[in-house]
Amino acid sequence: MRAADGKGLRIRANRAMTGEGEAPLLEAKGIVKRFGSLLANEISDFSVRGGEVVALLGENGAGKSTLAKILYGYYAPDAGEIFVNGRQVEIASPHDARALGIGMVFQNFTLVPALSVFDNVALFQKNLPAVVPRAEILKRMRHYAERFRLTLDPWMQAGQLAVGDQQKVEILKQLLAGARVLILDEPTKVLAPQESEGLFKTLTELRAQGLGIVLITHKLREVLACADRIAVMRHGRVVGVVGRREAKEENLLALMFGDKPMELPSPLLDPAGRHDRGVCALEMVGVSTTGGAGHIPLRNVSMKLRSGEIVGVAGVSGNGQREFGDLILGLLQPETGSKLLWGEDASRWSIAAVRDKGVASIPDDPLALACVPGLTVRENLVLGSGARYSTGLGVDWPRLDADMNRSFARLGFSRPNFESRAATLSGGNLQRVVLARELAQQPRLIVALYPTRGLDARSTIMVRALLRDMRDRGAAVLLISEDLDELFEVSDRLLVLFHGAVAAEFSPEDFRADLVGPPMIGVTEHSDAA
Amino acid sequence: MRLDGATLWTCASARAKAFALVTAAALGVFASLLVAAGKDPLEAYIDTLTYVFGNAYGFSELLVRMIPLMLTAVAAALPARIGLINVGAEGQLYMGAWLATAGALAFSDQPAFVLLPLLTLLGFVGGGMWALIAGVLRALRLVNETISTLLLNYIAPLIVSYFIFGPWRSPETASYPQSPAFAEAARLPTFFHSRVHFGLVYAMASLVLYWLVMTRTRIGLDMRAIGGNPEAARRLGIPIVRYILTVMFIAGGVAGLAGMAEVAAIQGRLVSELSPGYGFIGFLVAWLAGTSAVGVVTMSFLFALISSVGDILQITQGVPYAVVNILMAVILFIVLGRRTVGSAAR
Numbered sequence: 001m002r003a004a005d006g007k008g009l010r011i012r013a014n015r016a017m018t019g020e021g022e023a024p025l026l027e028a029k030g031i032v033k034r035f036g037s038l039l040a041n042e043i044s045d046f047s048v049r050g051g052e053v054v055a056l057l058g059e060n061g062a063g064k065s066t067l068a069k070i071l072y073g074y075y076a077p078d079a080g081e082i083f084v085n086g087r088q089v090e091i092a093s094p095h096d097a098r099a100l101g102i103g104m105v106f107q108n109f110t111l112v113p114a115l116s117v118f119d120n121v122a123l124f125q126k127n128l129p130a131v132v133p134r135a136e137i138l139k140r141m142r143h144y145a146e147r148f149r150l151t152l153d154p155w156m157q158a159g160q161l162a163v164g165d166q167q168k169v170e171i172l173k174q175l176l177a178g179a180r181v182l183i184l185d186e187p188t189k190v191l192a193p194q195e196s197e198g199l200f201k202t203l204t205e206l207r208a209q210g211l212g213i214v215l216i217t218h219k220l221r222e223v224l225a226c227a228d229r230i231a232v233m234r235h236g237r238v239v240g241v242v243g244r245r246e247a248k249e250e251n252l253l254a255l256m257f258g259d260k261p262m263e264l265p266s267p268l269l270d271p272a273g274r275h276d277r278g279v280c281a282l283e284m285v286g287v288s289t290t291g292g293a294g295h296i297p298l299r300n301v302s303m304k305l306r307s308g309e310i311v312g313v314a315g316v317s318g319n320g321q322r323e324f325g326d327l328i329l330g331l332l333q334p335e336t337g338s339k340l341l342w343g344e345d346a347s348r349w350s351i352a353a354v355r356d357k358g359v360a361s362i363p364d365d366p367l368a369l370a371c372v373p374g375l376t377v378r379e380n381l382v383l384g385s386g387a388r389y390s391t392g393l394g395v396d397w398p399r400l401d402a403d404m405n406r407s408f409a410r411l412g413f414s415r416p417n418f419e420s421r422a423a424t425l426s427g428g429n430l431q432r433v434v435l436a437r438e439l440a441q442q443p444r445l446i447v448a449l450y451p452t453r454g455l456d457a458r459s460t461i462m463v464r465a466l467l468r469d470m471r472d473r474g475a476a477v478l479l480i481s482e483d484l485d486e487l488f489e490v491s492d493r494l495l496v497l498f499h500g501a502v503a504a505e506f507s508p509e510d511f512r513a514d515l516v517g518p519p520m521i522g523v524t525e526h527s528d529a530a
Numbered sequence: 531m532r533l534d535g536a537t538l539w540t541c542a543s544a545r546a547k548a549f550a551l552v553t554a555a556a557l558g559v560f561a562s563l564l565v566a567a568g569k570d571p572l573e574a575y576i577d578t579l580t581y582v583f584g585n586a587y588g589f590s591e592l593l594v595r596m597i598p599l600m601l602t603a604v605a606a607a608l609p610a611r612i613g614l615i616n617v618g619a620e621g622q623l624y625m626g627a628w629l630a631t632a633g634a635l636a637f638s639d640q641p642a643f644v645l646l647p648l649l650t651l652l653g654f655v656g657g658g659m660w661a662l663i664a665g666v667l668r669a670l671r672l673v674n675e676t677i678s679t680l681l682l683n684y685i686a687p688l689i690v691s692y693f694i695f696g697p698w699r700s701p702e703t704a705s706y707p708q709s710p711a712f713a714e715a716a717r718l719p720t721f722f723h724s725r726v727h728f729g730l731v732y733a734m735a736s737l738v739l740y741w742l743v744m745t746r747t748r749i750g751l752d753m754r755a756i757g758g759n760p761e762a763a764r765r766l767g768i769p770i771v772r773y774i775l776t777v778m779f780i781a782g783g784v785a786g787l788a789g790m791a792e793v794a795a796i797q798g799r800l801v802s803e804l805s806p807g808y809g810f811i812g813f814l815v816a817w818l819a820g821t822s823a824v825g826v827v828t829m830s831f832l833f834a835l836i837s838s839v840g841d842i843l844q845i846t847q848g849v850p851y852a853v854v855n856i857l858m859a860v861i862l863f864i865v866l867g868r869r870t871v872g873s874a875a876r
Binding site: 329352353356361368374375382386390 | 743747748751752754755758759763764768
């Protein structure tokens with residue numbers, strides 16, 4: 001079984017390697033897709049060949065996901081033709097796409113959390129017999145897993161897997177179902193740096209076996225790291241296809257943004273908003289929390305955060321970062337030890353009380369954690385403001401509008417339509433709404449949890465500049481991130497969390513991956529030496 | 531929130547069209563059923579129409595049926611806005627009637643202007659406390675409110691039965707289990723020499739308040755936030771537990787008002803067969819009406835009409851009343867079928 005499979009792959013690989021002039025695995029011509037009056041896609045030509053990684057690069061809302069969903073049969077294009085191996089095909093549904101060897105890994109995974117890895121993979125196979133051939137599927141799973149660095153325990157429940165491993169299951173099930181073209185929509189959005197590395201190694205192996213890979217992303221570094229060709233999208237069109245050799249950061253950025261100037265926050269200095277420097281905004285004294293319900297317990301955490309400084313928190317995903325942020329915001333309460341905000345014992349404060357004192361929160365997933373999709377932007381802007389805009393039982397909408405207009409203007413964001421529902425905004429725009437809301441009231445302490453995860457290059461630069469700016473104006477900032485580059489760039493001090501405890505602390509002169517890395521995985525000698 | 535006249539009109543006409551469509555489809559399916567049973571559907575419908583709309587009495591009886599439906603629909607609609615499913619309006623109705631009866635029997639010597647507000651309050655508290663049991667269990671994350679409200683429905687009528695078979699059993703009608711008749715001062719006033727009673731005012735007030743709170747107030751906004759994304763609401767400091775308890779209490783209270791009105795206006799005493807399933811039909815009404823207060827009124831009207839159809843068919847055509855359940859199920863199927871996946875049908 002195993003040998004046969006390997007041979008099959010190799011034959012395909014050879015064919016793809018040798019046939020440069022051969023028809024592309026997948027090609028789309030003259031695709032047009034409109035949503036109402038919005039032109040979502042107008043693609044004259046897009047193709048992926050066997051044995052290459054094509055990156056679809058573009059800002060949020062440039063139309064990358066739409067194109068991918070058309071190729072996967074999720075949307076029907078208004079016009080255009082799609083060819084598989086040079087043969088024109090009709091892809092009316094994801095089922096058709098799978099039958100033609102096109103697989104897609106979505107941003108939000110489509111696993112059944114209660115089922116095992118094996119069940120999830122088996123369920124996805126074409127024409128699965130009534131009696132599941134367990135041994136055979138297992139054998140093929142193991143085979144692919146070894147070859148492509150996708151090793152997993154087949155009997156683990158999918159819901160219990162780390163995000164990076166869930167993604168492996170998604171890829172594995174597509175491979176077993178016979179995918180020859182693999183479309184990955186923002187695959188690194190949910191991954192820690194090491195996990196991204198692993199994914200790129202997998203993609204390299206897949207390419208070597210002759211698969212065609214479409215990588216949707218807005219991260220330049222990823223593109224430069226692993227793509228053979230880069231198709232840059234803007235406003236629904238492919239505005240340029242650049243080969244790996246010619247690709248440079250500058251020309252890609254120019255293609256992505258056109259001649260628009262970068263949108264950077266204007267100087268925000270507002271003398272009224274200045275706070276005293278050096279006041280201890282947040283102090284944790286020997287705080288421990290209980291775990292349970294999927295929480296990592298924090299163990300004996302002591303730290304201080306002063307006004308006018310940014311303290312970064314580094315760590316591998318799942319070492320208590322989220323719990324650390326939740327603890328400060330009042331979502332979790334200390335089991336032992338105490339949490340002080342501006343010198344007051346805030347260990348038992350409610351979330352509303354913490355926010356009322358001037359604590360703002362910038363979460364990584366605004367749609368899930370900070371917005372209500374069914375409400376309008378305006379209604380979302382008033383949430384969490386306590387009693388600030390209340391007039392009796394109602395809301396003082398004009399005053400809210402005035403404050404929020406000012407906040408959007410000060411941050412240099414264009415003001416979205418306050419009447420539109422939050423669900424209709426793109427991820428980047430939603431994050432802007434959250435930022436405008438959270439920063440409108442001159443917060444004194446900002447808890448930023450992976451604030452740039454999933455943002456495009458421009459928004460990322462903007463958010464980092466904003467955090468520095470708030471720091472300069474006297475706010476205390478806690479930046480929790482898994483992106484070491486980001487932490488090194490922005491932080492004034494760096495804490496490393498490991499298994500829920502503070503494993504090390506660094507000052508800027510020691511901001512080097514070889515020093516900060518070891519305590520992240522529990523090796524402490526290096527930090528002692530430093 | 532800021533709609534111009536034209537949009538409002540389009541909305542209203544679309545809604546009216548949908549309502550007409552649902553009604554027509556349901557009556558059509560039901561007609562084929564009657565044909566299968568060897569009856570003449572046209573004659574049955576004409577009978578119903580002449581009975582309901584042909585004279586003031588028929589129409590007033592329709593209104594009488596609508597009152598408990600509208601109240602119990604509010605009892606289901608309000609918790610639904612924060613994502614809670616209250617299927618317990620039936621039990622809450624019984625407990626409202628029970629506590630109101632306790633008040634009516636204990637303070638029977640009081641004048642009406644003292645007694646009626648007191649009974650109203652007791653009816654509200656009786657239903658509210660009953661719903662609060664489910665609210666507390668939910669807030670403590672012990673029992674899902676759908677299960678607990680459903681099960682409490684079976685307990686409430688038993689409590690009522692215990693009292694009318696035992697402590698409150700009327701000495702005058704010893705052969706039939708019921709409480710003594712309420713004093714005249716404890717009887718809720720009725721209008722226009724019909725059985726249409728003051729409960730109509732409670733129902734209308736509940737609906738107007740429901741609409742105002744949901745669309746115009748901070749509380750309504752908080753509630754829609756909890757219903758739309760509980761995790762975000764929690765993270766933004768909205769006191770979810772407090773909302774669960776308050777909303778369940780008020781919802782149960784509104785259902786309790788329906789029970790209070792049934793004993794104080796219609797029956798004049800506590801009886802065991804107080805409600806022919808008003809609480810369950812009210813849940814259906816709330817579900818089909820979506821978030822709309824006007825929808826609650828139109829759907830209550832429709833279901834009141836349907837139960838009239840049942841009564842009339844029983845008399846004129848000799849069809850058992852239970853066929854009405856088939857008609858209601860048909861309507862539910864049609865409405866759910868028309869609704870696209872993922873809309874407000876929660």
